[in-house]
Amino acid sequence: MPRLYQLIRPALWRLPAETAHALTLRAFEGGAGWFFGGPVSREPDPPILAQCLWGVNFPNPVGLAAGYDKDARVPDAMRRLGFGFVEVGTVTPRPQPGNPKPRLFRLEEDRAVINRMGFNSGGLDAVAERLARRVRSGIVGVNLGKNRDTEDTAADYAEGISRTARLADYLVVNVSSPNTPGLRDLQRSTLLGPLLQRLMDVREATGCRVPLLVKIAPDLTSEECRDIAQVALDTGIDGLIVSNTTVARPPELVSRHAHQAGGLSGPPLAGASTALLADIYRLTQRRLPLIGVGGIANAADAYAKIRAGASLVQLYTALLYAGPDLIGQIKSGLVDLLRRDGFGSIAEAVGSAHDTEPAQRFTLA
Numbered sequence: 001m002p003r004l005y006q007l008i009r010p011a012l013w014r015l016p017a018e019t020a021h022a023l024t025l026r027a028f029e030g031g032a033g034w035f036f037g038g039p040v041s042r043e044p045d046p047p048i049l050a051q052c053l054w055g056v057n058f059p060n061p062v063g064l065a066a067g068y069d070k071d072a073r074v075p076d077a078m079r080r081l082g083f084g085f086v087e088v089g090t091v092t093p094r095p096q097p098g099n100p101k102p103r104l105f106r107l108e109e110d111r112a113v114i115n116r117m118g119f120n121s122g123g124l125d126a127v128a129e130r131l132a133r134r135v136r137s138g139i140v141g142v143n144l145g146k147n148r149d150t151e152d153t154a155a156d157y158a159e160g161i162s163r164t165a166r167l168a169d170y171l172v173v174n175v176s177s178p179n180t181p182g183l184r185d186l187q188r189s190t191l192l193g194p195l196l197q198r199l200m201d202v203r204e205a206t207g208c209r210v211p212l213l214v215k216i217a218p219d220l221t222s223e224e225c226r227d228i229a230q231v232a233l234d235t236g237i238d239g240l241i242v243s244n245t246t247v248a249r250p251p252e253l254v255s256r257h258a259h260q261a262g263g264l265s266g267p268p269l270a271g272a273s274t275a276l277l278a279d280i281y282r283l284t285q286r287r288l289p290l291i292g293v294g295g296i297a298n299a300a301d302a303y304a305k306i307r308a309g310a311s312l313v314q315l316y317t318a319l320l321y322a323g324p325d326l327i328g329q330i331k332s333g334l335v336d337l338l339r340r341d342g343f344g345s346i347a348e349a350v351g352s353a354h355d356t357e358p359a360q361r362f363t364l365a
């Protein structure tokens with residue numbers, strides 16, 4: 001029997017992409033998420049999927065990536081769909097409208113999306129208030145950005161950390177969205193090192209050692225990749241998220257929207273993003289937990305990222321195409337793949353591709 005989302009999707013997809021997104025968000029907010037998600041599974045996750053990172057117990061490694069719930073409206077409804085953790089944001093300190101519409105495009109034939117949302121955000125006041133109001137259960141990360149017109153970039157991230165450190169299970173410094181001018185330049189080591197040093201101090205001053213992660217772009221040169229790994233180790237940040245959307249346009253794209261400006265997500269991003277993840281895993285010498293994101297559409301994609309070095313994975317675009325049933329399918333597929341390969345836990349499988357594949361694209365000097 002076709003699942004509910006597959007029946008609804010044609011109607012949803014007749015709407016402009018951003019309208020459809022707003023509609024699903026409102027449905028989840030109003031408690032009608034079952035309409036899109038089907039019945040909520042109350043089955044506990046199999047213990048083989050559980051993992052403890054940064055002192056936080058993740059029931060399963062499959063998370064919702066940043067960008068769906070930018071203003072922290074529905075983190076708990078999303079978690080109830082079966083995600084092991086949910087990342088809200090990107091949130092900017094002050095509210096801002098983002099780029100002019102249309103700014104979100106479905107590349108149907110490629111099962112991909114291009115977005116140039118430009119950090120549309122309700123701002124930190126609204127997000128902090130919602131997070132403070134919720135009864136905490138389940139793992140919620142907050143992805144932090146800067147306002148487009150800010151004069152002091154570091155101050156924006158610092159404010160995000162101070163305001164949310166006690167409200168989140170982890171924080172993300174997003175320096176990799178392609179739709180805010182100059183943002184990705186922050187990934188250059190001369191800027192990234194001092195920025196992260198300052199943000200680690202800000203985190204310290206909160207008195208709350210919430211894990212601080214950095215989310216990077218897939219479009220890095222080998223030198224930038226090496227520098228980021230070194231900065232990550234030197235500054236002592238807690239992890240990296242690899243990766244954000246890409247500004248590249250792989251030649252295999254066939255959709256009429258492929259030329260739209262913005263960040264591409266979905267399966268066409270998977271190869272580059274998993275290759276970068278593997279490089280970062282080697283360059284950080286297996287010392288940092290990594291979250292792998294970019295193009296995951298099934299259990300095999302998620303498993304490839306785990307074997308490349310990801311302790312956790314996230315997805316967004318595939319959810320738009322397959323609906324929430326995908327989460328359960330990925331989890332049960334992961335259990336099968338782990339057992340097939342003789343692993344007793346996710347942690348055992350992390351980075352296992354490196355034990356059999358000698359290829360080494362970059363090494364630290």
Ligand SMILES: Cc1cc2nc3c(=O)[nH]c(=O)nc-3n(C[C@H](O)[C@H](O)[C@H](O)COP(=O)(O)O)c2cc1C
Pocket residue numbers: 065066067068070089090104113115117119143174177215243244245265266267269293294295296314315316317318
């Ligand atoms: C519509 C849309 C909005 C996004 N907004 C954000 C964002 O605000 N912050 C962020 O760090 N990533 C954002 N992303 C990137 C995703 O978190 C993820 O890194 C990327 O889409 C790759 O994963 P996927 O192929 O599973 O979608 C967005 C992606 C999409 C499709």
